[in-house]
Amino acid sequence: MSEMTAAQAIVEILKREAIRNVFCVPGESYLPLLDALYNEQSITVISARHEGGAAFMAEGYAKASLKPGIVLATRAVGASNLSIAVHTAFQDSTPMIVFLGQVNQHFRGREGFQEVDLEGYFQPIAKWAVEVRHPKRIPEIVGRAFRIAQSGRPGPVVISLPEDILPAKADMQFGPVVSIPRPAPSAREVANVKELLFRAAKPIIIAGGGVKQAQAEERLLNFAEKHSLPVLTAFRRHDIFPNDHPLYMGHLGLGTQKEVLETVKEADLILALGTRLSEITTQDYTLITPDKKLIHIDIDFDTIGRVYAPDVGIVAHMQEALERLQGIDGNVNWKAWVVARRQKYEWASKLETTEQNVINKSIIAIIRDKLPSDALLTNDAGNFAGWLHSFYAFYEKHTYIGPTSGAMGYGMPAALGAKLAFPNKTVVSLSGDGGFMMTIQEIETAVRYHIPIICLVFNNQMYGTIRMHQEMHYPGRVIATDLGSVSFSDMALAMGAEAYKVDTAGSFEIAFHQALKRNKVTVIEILTEKETISVSATISEIRGK
Structure with a gap:
């Protein structure tokens, strides 16, 4: 427990969460936060030319580092400019925390200078949007923001900071650094996967961003190699499986080669791993047809069954899921099909x-x-x-x-x-x-x-x-x-x-x-x-x- 300003408490949490870069366009509504960052040598502040650019930088940083991207901006005008990047982080499942200066609480409801309801504005495109109404709650709310942004399906959190809150002092009590839950499949779920997998004649894996976010690329490779399973990557997730590997069958995106699409069309079982089976990945929701069995494994409960009802649906962290699936054994009878499809892919992408x-x-x-x-x-x-x-x-x-x-x-x-x-x-x-x-x-x-x-x-x-x-x-x-x-x-x-x-x-x-x-x-x-x-x-x- 220590007394400090709300702005200083935010910086303290950033430091505890090992944040090294924050991106911004400066604004007078959050000057105390900028001033608190002035004294923190471990955090570099990158001042951009436009809030949209700053937020894209934060989103790209988060995708690369697999840590939350942090962006700061001012009230309605700055918030509006960066909203495109919040939407990007939401659809791309990217952990990001947005700190927005807000109108003084005493001026709210009077159409104050650059006033807008930031909670309501961002609610449809953020995992959580919240306004701080008391300085003492900063550690609680910002700590929760880090947890929400990174847990389950990652995404953006928006925190509105009224300008009278930031310089106010309070006794701050900080919780532990965020620990991300890693749920694992049950023994019954693993058995269900095994039963469907070894009944299939032409199984495939469609792997998405959940594999990357869980840093499970090696386990995906090991699992695919053990069972000679062909792997396709979801839209713009090319790098989660080595493209020169004999089991790589292509990328499901815009303008996908017909040979790649044929691999999915011929498949009788799809293991969807860490993908929300988006419009682009599924070619306008046409690629996965009722004649195919579907095993869908994802960290997010709401993702499973949202687009396609799975025969087996499992909520799990991809590291834990692939570790348990690695242990299943059975006879593989689809190697000739895999070789044929790889040859088609190589010809199409030559x-x-x-x-x-x-x-x-x-x-x-x-x-x-x-x-x-x-x-x-x-x-x-x-x-x-x-x-x-x-x-x-x-x-x-x-x-x-x-x-x-x-x-x-x-x-x-x-x-x-x-x-x-x-x-x-x-x-x-x-x-x-x-x-x-x-x-x-x-x-x-x-x-x-x-x-x-x-x-x-x-x-x-x-x-x-x-x-x-x-x-x-x-x-x-x-x-x-x-x-x-x-x-x-x-x-x-x-x-x-x-x-x-x-x-x-x-x-x-x-x-x-x-x-x-x-x-x-x-x-x-x-x-x-x-x-x-x-x-x-x-x-x-x-x-x-």
Whole structure:
């Protein structure tokens, strides 16, 4: 028990929870909290140019470090700006805690300056939204926030801090550091899995973010190898299983190759491990059909049965689940099918380049050859990501971060957070010109804090994904998707970064080599053609369908 201000108590909890980085845009509504951070040498405060950028950094940091991302912002205006990242953390199951300054309690209900009900505003897109109404409750509420953000299915927690609360003193009593529950399957549940598994002729695993959050990649690999089980990864979770392994069968996402989808369609048993079986993973909820048996294991009770009723549903931490499943034994009779499906996947994902290739494909080949195997990639939302998803191979864990929420503007700020989590890794972000422009100001943040990332910007002067759908549904009737000519390389140079503009695979390779060697904040602008709108079709081909 010790007397301190509410702001000091928050910092004390951050320190106890081993938080090393917090992200913010400063605001007068939470100045006491900033002042309390001034004296804490163990915590680095990263001040961004926009609350959306700051929160994407925190979300990317959390995905990389597997620790809660912390972001600070002011009242309604700052809160609104970062809400997209809260939604991203919610859909991506990312632990994040958002501290928001709030109007003085004595001014509430009068439409005070920048007043909004922050609890009500964030309730639909956060695991928990709460306003502190007494300084003495700070240790209780913030401690609970850390527990909620990390327990069960991880997600964002939003804490509203009235500006009169933060400087107020109280006797603070701190609880223990958060310990995350790790429920395990029962013996009966393991027996039920065994019975279904060894009755199957063509079983598969669909593995999702729960495997990564539980740091259970090794156990997944061991379990799959023991039983010769083919593994597919859920949307934007490529790095939880080595892509060059004979049991890896591909990624279930946007524009997934038909050979990968055929593997799921032919399967008669699906083990869904740590995935919520999202719209994208299940191809608009069409991929898992009634003729297939479903075993669904997840840390979150509400996730099981939300989309598909399982034949066996188990609430468990993925480390504990896979440890117990490892012990089951039985005869395996599906090896020939596994070999055949792997051959199909290898054929579909084979990366061959010629002078006739579109530049996007050649660039993926170059970065695949030049990057170390532990390099970490992030990406924004957009059609350009299709080439990454289809042709880049992830060999090691913690090498990929992408928004399952599909948020534009995500890739580059998330790369900054990831680089802070793994300062010794090479970190590369991929963006389209539409998404990159939404958070381009954070290049200056990267330069100011010396966070050396490499940003690849595919510039085709349009919102490519929307243009593709426009051409599919209203061919030739182009509206609102064309963008103007912007020199991203010049903008990056003006903010103090290294920059290159390229329009051939050869010039890109030279620029990329320089970027890897110099270890500075670098933007490589890649000029691409509108016609090559996606991996599978050109604009002319779409119109001709």
